[in-house]
Amino acid sequence: MTEPGFPHPGPRLPDPLTPSDIGRWCEKSVIPGVQPELSDDAAVVIASGHLSDAARGIVIRRMSAGLPVPTSSSINGAGGFGGLRRLQRSIGAIEAQLANPMLPSMVAPVIRSRRNTMTRRLDDARKNVITGKGIFATSIRGIRRERREGVHLELVDRERLFVGLTYTPTPNVNSGGYVRRAGSAAIDRVAGAVGAAATRAGLDKGNRWVNEILGDLETPSPNGDAKFVDGYETILFAAGSFYDRIIRCPAWHSDHFDMQRTAVDLNAELADIAADVIALRTIRVDLDNSRRAAGFDADLSDHISSREGSLRPVWTELIDRVAALASVAEVVESAAVELRVIAEFAHTATIDDRIDRLVARSGEREISADNTKRLTEQVRAGEDQLRIYRDVLQGNIARLSTGDATMRSRRLPE
Known part of the structure; x- marks a missing residue:
């Protein structure tokens, strides 16, 4: 029960997406929720x-x-x-x-x-x-x-x-x-x-x-999730969605993230991810065709399995890169909320200044410095929070740029 005079707590923010989350999406070829x-x-x-x-x-x-x-x-x-x-x-x-x-x-x-x-x-x-x-x-x-x-x-x-x-x-191209x-x-x-x-x-x-x-019209899946043809299309859609979230976020285009915008080319990053996913899928199809053509040739089947295993780190790295893109989207969206709060504080401070000037001219009471000080501290706190966002975002961009994320073994999509 919230006590009188205290604001209600805001909604709980969802947990940050992890590479494991994106890997599960690709294994099931499903992204939760309407996309x-x-x-x-x-x-x-x-x-x-x-x-x-x-x-x-x-x-x-x-x-x-x-x-x-x-x-x-x-x-x-x-x-x-x-x-x-x-x-x-x-x-x-x-x-x-x-x-x-x-x-x-x-x-x-x-x-x-x-x-x-x-x-x-x-x-x-x-x-x-x-x-x-x-x-x-x-x-x-x-x-x-x-x-x-x-x-x-x-x-x-x-x-x-x-x-x-x-x-x-x-989403849902098979549900016509x-x-x-x-x-x-x-x-x-x-x-x-x-x-x-x-x-x-x-x-x-x-x-x-x-x-x-x-009928041409597509119908959503019964549970409201977005279904895809395979795991490769799933990861491409996820990467494109995170790209859209970043590009559409006002905070990303603000002066606060000038340095971060110059540190990564989102168009080039998404294009590179797409090229690698498409190449990986093409190779996987060729390997599957070779496996069928191999018939009962055990040596050839073993060789194909070995080459398939060498592709798993590539798939792992792709998932990590898309997860880093998701982290960037989450950070800039959180920063956008913080920027709106700072703007509201600034607007409130302007109103307070106008009220204080009017009161001072009337001579009825002295200017309230305490209120101005409180608002100034709130604005500074918001700016400190933005600095934290910038530091976190810089780390996520480094993950995109260097591609040195920790390798974890994941199964390639069928």
């Missing part, structure tokens, strides 16, 4: 992980210099580039359904028409990203200037960047319409029922029923 879509900037930086080192450096330089990069508005995408990812996966799902030889003849044209509509949308988005006006230079003079400045992204690299954007880490989640037997039953009903009711109703079965 917002990644920002356009985070999606572009992560997509640059699919490029060569030189091309990735160009994307980062463009962003650091404030030059245009693709945005979801340029492709008429609602909800960020996650919509592009859902579109790409929906096309793949429909292609698989059209390949089913048991698909009723009445339903196939409707689904094929839907596939063609989605493909046109994807092609339009591709053209807007690769050759759309207002993003990359299109005139000869502009291209030459950008090449001299080292910020021109060649056409082939824009193609790869667009492909990377279609793989933007997105019923047919997308069903097995082949269920697909046959549902498609057959729709075909028979459409024959009786006419093509318009058939279109509506198929539209409901293959």
Whole structure:
């Protein structure tokens, strides 16, 4: 029971995230709670992980210099580039359904028409990203200037960047319409029922029923958590989310963290994490294919297992780097609260000064120095707290910059 005159305690702050927490997320391919879509900037930086080192450096330089990069508005995408990812996966799902030889003849044209509509949308988005006006230079003079400045992204690299954007880490991309989640037997039953009903009711109703079965809208997971395709997508989304939290925090852009902002390039850090995760996943897929091809060759299987073991420290380091990024986000958000408190103290002090001047002019009482002293001490206490935040943040940035975090053994995601 809080005594009268004393403020109620604030809510308990959540415990800081640890590498073990992030490792568990990746093992389960789940991040607790409802997660917002990644920002356009985070999606572009992560997509640059699919490029060569030189091309990735160009994307980062463009962003650091404030030059245009693709945005979801340029492709008429609602909800960020996650919509592009859902579109790409929906096309793949429909292609698989059209390949089913048991698909009723009445339903196939409707689904094929839907596939063609989605493909046109994807092609339009591709053209807007690769050759759309207002993003990359299109005139000869502009291209030459950008090449001299080292910020021109060649056409082939824009193609790869667009492909990377279609793989933007997105929560719950597997939770669409019923047919997308069903097995082949269920697909046959549902498609057959729709075909028979459409024959009786006419093509318009058939279109509506198929539209409901293959609906574009994603539904959240039953428990409200964000689910992902695999652990690699999970860690990419986590890194992008922490990046967004830092970039969107006013404290990060304040004068208090000038030195820390110059100590780390968040765009380059996220891009490097993305490139390493994508490379690791590619190698893991190749190892799995080699293991299947090895058959009963024990020597080859042992060699593959040995090489897989050598990758575990890489995965561990990636988790540690993302955990360091999470620590930076938590520190700057705490500092933002402290800055708001200091601003409120300063505002209160200004009001007190105005009141004291008015009272002094009236001659009714002397200026209250005690109140002014109390507020000054509170402001100084807040500034001391900010200095602590700066010291902690500097340590977290050092973890990002040097990458010398303690190695702990963790299992690679499947």
